[in-house]
Amino acid sequence: MLFHELILSVMKFLNFERTVSSPYHLIKGKKSGQTIQDVGYYRLHPFFSVLPKLEKPVYDQAVNELYTKGYLLENEEYIHLTEKALQWKPPSYNLDGWKYRGNEQIFFKRLSLIIQTLSHVHQREKTFDPVQNSEEIQLWTRSYLQRIDFRQAEVYARFKHEVELSLAKLPIGDQQKLILTLRLSGFGVSGLTWEQISSLTDLNPMDAQLQMVETLHIWMDSLNAIEQPLLVGLLADLVQVSSLTDSAQRTLKLFSQGYSLQQIAELRKLQTSTIEDHFVELAMNDPHFNYLPFVGEELLKSIQTISSSQGTKRLRDIKIKVPDASYFQIRLSLAMKGDSQ
Amino acid sequence: MNLQELLYSSYGYTSFRPGQEEIIEQVLKGRDVIALLPTGMGKSMCYQLPARLLKGSVLIVSPLLSLMQDQVAQLKKMGEKSVVAINSFATPQEKAEIWRSLHNFRFIFVSPEMLMQPFVKKQLQNLDISLVVADEAHCISQWGFDFRPDYLRIAEILPLLGNPQILALTATATAKVTEEIKSYLEIDEPFLYVHPMDRENIVYDRKKFEDPRDKIRWLLDFVGKYQGPGIIYAGTRKKSEELSSLLREQGISSSHYHGGMEHQDRIFVQQQFQNGELEWVCSTNAFGMGVHISNIRHVIHFHLPTSVEGYVQEVGRAGRDGEPALATLLHSPGDEGLMASMVLDDLPTRHEIEEVYRQGDAQDQLVSNGIVRETAYRVLSYWRTRLPMEGTIAQINMLQQQKMIQIEKMNRLVTTEGCIRKFIIECFDQELFDLPENCCLNHGIIYQEFHLRTQSASSTLKQSWQERLNALMPR
Numbered sequence: 011m012l013f014h015e016l017i018l019s020v021m022k023f024l025n026f027e028r029t030v031s032s033p034y035h036l037i038k039g040k041k042s043g044q045t046i047q048d049v050g051y052y053r054l055h056p057f058f059s060v061l062p063k064l065e066k067p068v069y070d071q072a073v074n075e076l077y078t079k080g081y082l083l084e085n086e087e088y089i090h091l092t093e094k095a096l097q098w099k100p101p102s103y104n105l106d107g108w109k110y111r112g113n114e115q116i117f118f119k120r121l122s123l124i125i126q127t128l129s130h131v132h133q134r135e136k137t138f139d140p141v142q143n144s145e146e147i148q149l150w151t152r153s154y155l156q157r158i159d160f161r162q163a164e165v166y167a168r169f170k171h172e173v174e175l176s177l178a179k180l181p182i183g184d185q186q187k188l189i190l191t192l193r194l195s196g197f198g199v200s201g202l203t204w205e206q207i208s209s210l211t212d213l214n215p216m217d218a219q220l221q222m223v224e225t226l227h228i229w230m231d232s233l234n235a236i237e238q239p240l241l242v243g244l245l246a247d248l249v250q251v252s253s254l255t256d257s258a259q260r261t262l263k264l265f266s267q268g269y270s271l272q273q274i275a276e277l278r279k280l281q282t283s284t285i286e287d288h289f290v291e292l293a294m295n296d297p298h299f300n301y302l303p304f305v306g307e308e309l310l311k312s313i314q315t316i317s318s319s320q321g322t323k324r325l326r327d328i329k330i331k332v333p334d335a336s337y338f339q340i341r342l343s344l345a346m347k348g349d350s351q
Numbered sequence: 352m353n354l355q356e357l358l359y360s361s362y363g364y365t366s367f368r369p370g371q372e373e374i375i376e377q378v379l380k381g382r383d384v385i386a387l388l389p390t391g392m393g394k395s396m397c398y399q400l401p402a403r404l405l406k407g408s409v410l411i412v413s414p415l416l417s418l419m420q421d422q423v424a425q426l427k428k429m430g431e432k433s434v435v436a437i438n439s440f441a442t443p444q445e446k447a448e449i450w451r452s453l454h455n456f457r458f459i460f461v462s463p464e465m466l467m468q469p470f471v472k473k474q475l476q477n478l479d480i481s482l483v484v485a486d487e488a489h490c491i492s493q494w495g496f497d498f499r500p501d502y503l504r505i506a507e508i509l510p511l512l513g514n515p516q517i518l519a520l521t522a523t524a525t526a527k528v529t530e531e532i533k534s535y536l537e538i539d540e541p542f543l544y545v546h547p548m549d550r551e552n553i554v555y556d557r558k559k560f561e562d563p564r565d566k567i568r569w570l571l572d573f574v575g576k577y578q579g580p581g582i583i584y585a586g587t588r589k590k591s592e593e594l595s596s597l598l599r600e601q602g603i604s605s606s607h608y609h610g611g612m613e614h615q616d617r618i619f620v621q622q623q624f625q626n627g628e629l630e631w632v633c634s635t636n637a638f639g640m641g642v643h644i645s646n647i648r649h650v651i652h653f654h655l656p657t658s659v660e661g662y663v664q665e666v667g668r669a670g671r672d673g674e675p676a677l678a679t680l681l682h683s684p685g686d687e688g689l690m691a692s693m694v695l696d697d698l699p700t701r702h703e704i705e706e707v708y709r710q711g712d713a714q715d716q717l718v719s720n721g722i723v724r725e726t727a728y729r730v731l732s733y734w735r736t737r738l739p740m741e742g743t744i745a746q747i748n749m750l751q752q753q754k755m756i757q758i759e760k761m762n763r764l765v766t767t768e769g770c771i772r773k774f775i776i777e778c779f780d781q782e783l784f785d786l787p788e789n790c791c792l793n794h795g796i797i798y799q800e801f802h803l804r805t806q807s808a809s810s811t812l813k814q815s816w817q818e819r820l821n822a823l824m825p826r
Contacts, residue, residue, distance in 0.1 A: 063613070129823055137428050139625070139641075141618055143420055145436070145445055170824045177816065188816040193615075196823035200622035203606065204613070 011103040011224060013216040014072050016057065018081060019100040023052040025091045027323055030082075032089075034069045037061050039112060041255055043287025050294030050345055051323050055108035060223050062112040068216060104182065104228040113248040114226035119144070120244050122194050122201070123151045124160075124169070129196030132166050141195050158240055165240075172238045180228055185211055186221050190229075193222065254295055261288035271304075286338045293345040301346055305339040313343035354400070361403060362429060368393045370546050374518075375400050377542040378482065383517045385488070385532055386544040390522040390664065391671045395422060398484045398518055399431070402457050407479035410512070411460045413486045414499045419460050421641040422486075426458060433457035437465050454478055463501035466508055475508070480515050488519035489660075491535050492528040500733030506535055517541075522667075523548075523660045526780040548663070548779045552670045553678055554800075555771040555791035560683040566653065567597065569681070573651070574603055577677075578802045579630035581649030584656065584665055586689070588635055594653065595633040608634035636665065645671040648801065651679045655690040659760050659778045675789060675800040682765050691758045698754065699727035699747055707731040708740045770794055 020033040028048065035045045039059025049058050076082040081095040123142045130138045140148060159165055177187050189211065195201040204215035211218060235242045254262065264274045271289065275282045293299045301310065309332070316331045317323060328340050354372060358364050374386050374397045388394050402409045413419040419436055426434045435449055435456045453459065453474060465471050490499040509515070519532050533541060560566050570583070585591040588609040598605035606629055608620045623629040625644055632638055636656070647669045656662040670676030703723045710717055717723040723731070734743040760778055767774050771791040776783045789797045
């Protein structure tokens with residue numbers, strides 16, 4: 011998947027519903043209530059947080075190209091796709107952003123430091139400048155290497171074998187695999203910058219970066235303890251067990267201890283609106299969420315019906331039709347609707 | 352065991368580099384020391400070796416984060432395991448771990464900002480610190496080119512630590528700056544070691560162009576003729592990218608380097624340069640720290656640097672191996688004006704001063720809202736707590752006058768018809784008695800000493816991912 015394809019894919023879900031900059035927050039993985047809710051409402055899980063370091067000007071430039079190429083119409087409030095964009099079929103992709111949340115970068119940093127170390131040690135070179143200078147990555151890697159007894163020639167061969175075999179199996183093109191290996195370094199072999207990769211592959215630097223994320227997601231997904239006992243160790247602490255944000259998990263804990271929404275807000279010294287965001291997140295993720303303390307059965311039904319019949323998830327439009335409902339109740343009801351749609 | 356033996360048994364070196372032994376001897380005698388050693392002369396050894404003999408820990412205050420990271424990496428590379436850096440990049444877990452075991456570390460690096468946090472102060476107070484190292488001590492000078500207001504606060508922590516012994520290190524300081532270091536750190540009778548600033552294997556050249564476009568023509572001709580490795584310093588990020596792609600079009604391996612690049616990409620450029628895969632790096636002044644390559648033959652300044660001190664630092668990255676290296680300064684009409692405006696641009700404006708005083712404690716917003724620039728804010732937030740507004744305005748006016756002197760010096764570097772080497776050395780209040788044979792533009796340059804290009808045009812190999820993996824991890 012290329013960068014503009016990513017943006018366009020997200021926009022197709024959000025046409026007439028959200029602003030042109032909302033895909034930016036989603037792709038970057040902003041942890042705000044709005045973005046998290048949109049992930050659930052519009053089922054954008056694959057795209058969440060796939061490019062955490064994306065800069066606004068880079069995004070804006072790509073959006074401008076969508077205008078000039080006739081995919082997007084000027085509209086101050088909402089994403090307004092053209093017929094051409096609506097006809098356009100997104101390519102198949104292997105992203106799983108909601109699951110990895112940028113942690114694929116940690117996986118890769120670990121891998122690159124491990125390979126750099128193995129490469130030097132195997133060729134009898136004792137000192138080198140580590141390619142990763144985060145203390146955390148270095149400490150983790152050091153203890154991992156000691157655990158696998160990395161000085162053994164046999165371990166070296168097995169590690170390489172695991173990388174080679176598991177990469178070979180991935181159902182993606184060779185160029186995509188090459189990009190990943192070009193970002194690795196070893197004794198006498200340096201990694202390549204995105205720009206250098208770009209001139210080698212004829213991909214934009216941004217496209218190359220996205221392809222790398224995709225490779226990492228599908229690769230990490232494929233690893234298992236039986237076939238890749240060494241590589242699987244690199245996944246430690248990286249895969250989100252609960253799909254809730256940490257903060258929402260704390261709210262859930264207090265709620266299950268019997269505290270009310272108000273009390274939780276006071277206890278945690280947070281805005282009520284933030285706690286409301288957490289409940290919406292809970293509603294979205296838990297099919298058995300008990301909504302009754304917040305919204306009555308009847309109100310819930312009427313909000314969901316309006317949303318379906320009008321074909322909208324815009325809060326303001328629904329509020330006009332159901333003036334009795336608070337925005338929180340509307341958001342909650344829409345979140346409940348989520349996957350049963 | 353004498354110092355030589357200790358040096359050999361600890362690090363495997365058979366001899367000290369000039370100055371190191373004198374400085375270490377004085378440190379071990381318990382004296383405060385101010386040492387001026389050019390970069391690349393092994394400054395860190397001056398506290399590294401004493402640390403093996405001193406009872407307590409060594410606290411190193413380092414004003415630049417990237418420099419701190421580099422020093423920590425270098426110490427670890429030399430086999431020192433007992434090293435820790437306290438900076439804002441550490442995660443909460445890392446920090447908790449650091450505090451728990453702080454007393455175990457022989458080398459503790461800290462940034463001036465961290466030093467001022469009450470919690471950090473308290474942690475440090477509980478330690479037995481034998482030596483405080485003020486690294487890059489010239490940053491203390493508010494008149495210097497590299498002023499860091501936070502650095503002045505080192506003096507505030509010394510009493511809390513029981514006034515330990517001090518070692519102030521810098522690669523660049525005039526006599527005036529040395530005096531300032533003395534007075535701020537309250538060092539009465541330091542042992543002062545001043546290494547001669549002159550690097551005799553560096554040859555100073557200068558090229559004047561009437562038409563700015565001729566600069567590029569000259570540059571392309573030059574890199575086609577002479578063998579690197581070399582650094583080309585440009586004034587802007589954009590220019591560094593532009594020059595680098597021009598070089599590549601000529602079939603010469605080159606990459607740009609600047610602070611706007613992703614961190615990992617910057618490391619890759621350093622790796623490639625170090626591995627000899629890149630012949631030239633076109634960069635802003637962000638390149639240099641953490642680059643430990645001894646055989647750099649050329650440093651070319653495509654634009655005028657903003658100070659003689661900065662120039663000397665950048666040029667000083669060449670020829671660490673002692674072999675001849677050429678420093679070439681390019682200029683064309685208009686460059687001086689550009690340089691002057693860049694120097695003065697840093698100064699807080701009247702408007703910024705007023706805003707900072709008006710906002711009181713809500714000042715953080717000023718930077719994020721773009722009302723006050725970060726560089727200006729750094730300086731003003733220091734003075735705000737110490738002077739009324741009029742006082743600060745007077746300070747900034749004085750600073751402006753200093754900046755004018757700085758500009759004037761740079762202009763003279765460009766125009767002087769006397770010996771360029773002598774001119775530079777005199778900027779540091781030192782004298783030069785012997786000139787090398789291959790000296791500078793105005794004393795004649797023996798270009799034959801610089802090797803002509805033999806490397807054929809680089810070609811990028813098309814590789815499969817399996818071949819790449821085999822190169823990374825050969826059998």
